Amino acid sequence: MEFDLIDAIRARVNIARDDVVLGVGDDAALTRLAPGRQLVACADTLVAGVHFPLDTAPEDLGWKSLAVNLSDLAAMGAAAAWALLALTLPRADVRFVESFADGFAALARVHEVALVGGDTTQGSLSITVTALGMVPAGEALTRGGARVGDGVFVTGTLGDAGGALHQLQNHATPASTLLARLNRPEPRLAEGMALRGIANACIDVSDGLLADLGHVCAASSVGAELDAEALPLSPALTAAFDPATCRELALTGGDDYELCFTAPVSRETEIAAKLEPAGCRATRIGRIVAGAGMRVLDAHGNEIEMTRAGWEHFSR
């Protein structure tokens, strides 16, 4: 089945880049790194029934399978460049593949990502994308650089994708803006690049803010305090859920694909200016403290007990 499907994908995902010496069609792809750049590489898998509902539209899957990987590049402050797609399908369903490729291509075009290779195989539906990008040597953002006294910031709004998933699971119809956050996440590549030289640490929020900020704290050997009142919530989320649920979704909902970063509070104005061209706000939601672990504080500075430690995949 392999060849027809690859042709269907190639025909639709045809973003050209000057730095691709050889794309799909040989044993491997050949590409050129720009001078002074380091390679940034990641690979994430989406499994049907685990990472997305079985009835997710193939266009959305194509978009999302690339988005979750570009989000990892964004968290490093990298520019996206190339991708490899390993698509496993129960049968050679050309219409599925064409729709999938259309969704993949729609996001690939936004960030000028060339599809340079991959594999199509037969089996249970799952998608592994490898995203490759570049960052100026020494300028990558990592999880390990958070410093005591840093502010904790997050781009955009939190909890929207988790809210949509919550509603789907309860057979409610999510608002279209919430559903779009779940199915068509926007990787924050421009924001990540803008934060180079400013953010001390950065991660993308894929498993939930507490879980992901927890990785930053562990890698940086610090703790964090979050102000529950400061969590940025969309109007669509606050219209759909009570305040306590909104807070829980913002803290533990997965699939937000916003960037959570730490930076000196003194640079807050500069951060806003740098992010403005990307059309994205960052909100300061807390601070890095000595010690370990995370505390969430209410408006009076009292700790709120959390019942969930992070996002649970909807079916396990």
Added chain:
Amino acid sequence: MEFDLIDAIRARVNIARDDVVLGVGDDAALTRLAPGRQLVACADTLVAGVHFPLDTAPEDLGWKSLAVNLSDLAAMGAAAAWALLALTLPRADVRFVESFADGFAALARVHEVALVGGDTTQGSLSITVTALGMVPAGEALTRGGARVGDGVFVTGTLGDAGGALHQLQNHATPASTLLARLNRPEPRLAEGMALRGIANACIDVSDGLLADLGHVCAASSVGAELDAEALPLSPALTAAFDPATCRELALTGGDDYELCFTAPVSRETEIAAKLEPAGCRATRIGRIVAGAGMRVLDAHGNEIEMTRAGWEHFSR
């Protein structure tokens, strides 16, 4: 389940490389390309029940999932450098993962490949490895350079893995040398690098000689003639099968992971000398001709009709 498994894998696949700036544990890996090098990238998936029998030992799976990808780098004349592993498992089976990682690490050590990232997810057993390597700019071997008059060469022997699979499917016990060719293929990286500047075209034999040489012919707009009597067969294969079956296995059996390349016949002595340090012979098995398609000739120069066009996965 993700974190325990990743730790189990990291502990076992701990090949260090100076060019890894940041390995497993952040949002993405950071690596450095050597000066004057181009990046070579490929990703292949192995699905349980399609690409390997369900009772394949996890050590062999770990080896093979890396080997099939390193073989693609070999076919480009590249040096292997880094890998990402996306492992999907029905359940968090630490013993399986440890054995898998041991097999992966055994091959990674041979070729000094650092595991720099990936993902572990829950689902039907399948493995996608992304292999990343480097080649001096402009020196990669490709499928498209075969010229009329070139000799067609192949490294090692053909049909051994196909023979082992054939026996397993018929509930026979393959000789250990044949079984090793199926479960522990040796990617021909040193050979591919030695062929830079000599071979005009190159591919690895994964789907069967006729199928893969067919890709070279199509990409190069040429045809090929193969001499059936020249096909290199191992003593273990000729001991296990009659001559006609040996020939069919050599022409259409998959999973050989030898290199098939074309080069001027005048350079045959040089080829032998270049490959000798790798401990590997190349055999001239035919020639590139004008036109399209492939013909297999007997000792009298008469065409042999083939009934199969390539390797069929053992279960579809």
